[in-house]
Amino acid sequence: MEYRILGSTGVTVSKFCFGAGMFGYFGNSDEKECTRMVDRAIDAGINYFDTSDVYSHGESETILGKALKGKREDIILATKFALPMDDNPNHRGTSRRWIMQEVENSLRRLDTDYIDLYQAHRPDGTVDIDETLGALSDLVQQGKVRMIGTSTFPAEQLVEAHWCSEKRNRERFHTEQPPYSIFARRIEADVLPTCQRYDMGVVVWSPLSQGWLTGKWRHGQKPNDTQRQNLQPHLYQMDRPDNVRKLDLIDQLDVIAKDAGISIMHMALAFVCAHPAVTSAIIGPRTLEQLEGLLEGADVTLDDASLNAIDEIIPPGTNVSHDDDGYVAPEIEDKSLRRRHANQALHSNARETMDNIDTYRDQHKK
Numbered sequence: 001m002e003y004r005i006l007g008s009t010g011v012t013v014s015k016f017c018f019g020a021g022m023f024g025y026f027g028n029s030d031e032k033e034c035t036r037m038v039d040r041a042i043d044a045g046i047n048y049f050d051t052s053d054v055y056s057h058g059e060s061e062t063i064l065g066k067a068l069k070g071k072r073e074d075i076i077l078a079t080k081f082a083l084p085m086d087d088n089p090n091h092r093g094t095s096r097r098w099i100m101q102e103v104e105n106s107l108r109r110l111d112t113d114y115i116d117l118y119q120a121h122r123p124d125g126t127v128d129i130d131e132t133l134g135a136l137s138d139l140v141q142q143g144k145v146r147m148i149g150t151s152t153f154p155a156e157q158l159v160e161a162h163w164c165s166e167k168r169n170r171e172r173f174h175t176e177q178p179p180y181s182i183f184a185r186r187i188e189a190d191v192l193p194t195c196q197r198y199d200m201g202v203v204v205w206s207p208l209s210q211g212w213l214t215g216k217w218r219h220g221q222k223p224n225d226t227q228r229q230n231l232q233p234h235l236y237q238m239d240r241p242d243n244v245r246k247l248d249l250i251d252q253l254d255v256i257a258k259d260a261g262i263s264i265m266h267m268a269l270a271f272v273c274a275h276p277a278v279t280s281a282i283i284g285p286r287t288l289e290q291l292e293g294l295l296e297g298a299d300v301t302l303d304d305a306s307l308n309a310i311d312e313i314i315p316p317g318t319n320v321s322h323d324d325d326g327y328v329a330p331e332i333e334d335k336s337l338r339r340r341h342a343n344q345a346l347h348s349n350a351r352e353t354m355d356n357i358d359t360y361r362d363q364h365k366k
């Protein structure tokens with residue numbers, strides 16, 4: 001297993017990060033098998049484990065905490081906050097109130113005294129970034145958190161956060177966790193260069209593009225009862241134009257993989273790890289068998305010919321589908337944020353009227 005430095009933290013992590021998103025009712029509630037997966041990952045050299053409070057509503061953290069019992073000292077443990085935990089509007093987001101409450105819940109579920117990397121799971125447009133950074137800085141000073149990071153933040157918000165950290169003497173975000181795969185390359189144009197400029201560690205999620213790059217999905221083939229198919233069926237409706245294109249692209253990628261003597265899945269993992277900004281790629285197995293298959297690709301690397309061939313099929317800086325974006329700004333989802341309302345128009349009209357009065361008065365004086 002290859003090891004890399006996580007940004008400017010001085011912390012060394014494995015090239016593969018074990019993602020526990022499938023632990024719990026969302027994927028696998030068998031604690032014994034989950035523990036076997038954790039042990040196997042550690043045996044393979046993985047020292048970096050990532051989860052979130054929202055995965056199976058806390059069950060993932062609980063199972064992972066139990067599996068790491070007695071092994072915690074040598075593990076870099078990361079978790080996240082911000083996504084809704086229930087219907088309570090205050091049980092989500094990046095406010096100081098929620099951060100201070102939820103970090104205690106995560107520490108309890110993980111059965112640990114500290115979290116190595118605590119990450120904001122998504123941007124929160126309702127909270128001043130200074131409030132978020134202030135709360136996280138306090139957690140670092142208290143020793144409950146060692147490092148702080150973000151997940152799926154746009155480049156401009158990363159820049160704003162670093163500006164705030166510098167101007168207001170806050171802890172700075174040391175890592176970003178974006179979606180990145182052969183099918184999701186948009187971050188190559190902005191997020192990854194921004195992380196490089198700020199010397200942030202990049203830990204990418206969904207390097208297999210929600211399972212598409214495992215090679216299971218092909219023209220004329222439809223795997224049955226896959227976990228993602230059951231949980232997110234809209235992502236695998238084969239009559240959707242985006243999915244038809246993905247099937248076509250899989251056939252083309254298969255040729256590149258065969259020429260390199262590897263599987264599409266291992267090629268996809270090697271592709272994201274080849275980018276100079278990427279520190280680690282999150283693998284999220286549901287079963288021990290899946291983990292074994294992923295680990296077989298730990299030492300796979302791609303030559304320039306293979307990378308150039310992939311560029312010809314999926315151009316750099318582009319996403320095949322909006323399904324792979326990971327985050328949609330509220331200004332896109334909420335049409336009210338894009339439209340001038342009546343009260344705004346009235347305010348504008350009133351301002352115009354006052355301007356006209358001022359102009360008339362000035363002319364009258366003359």
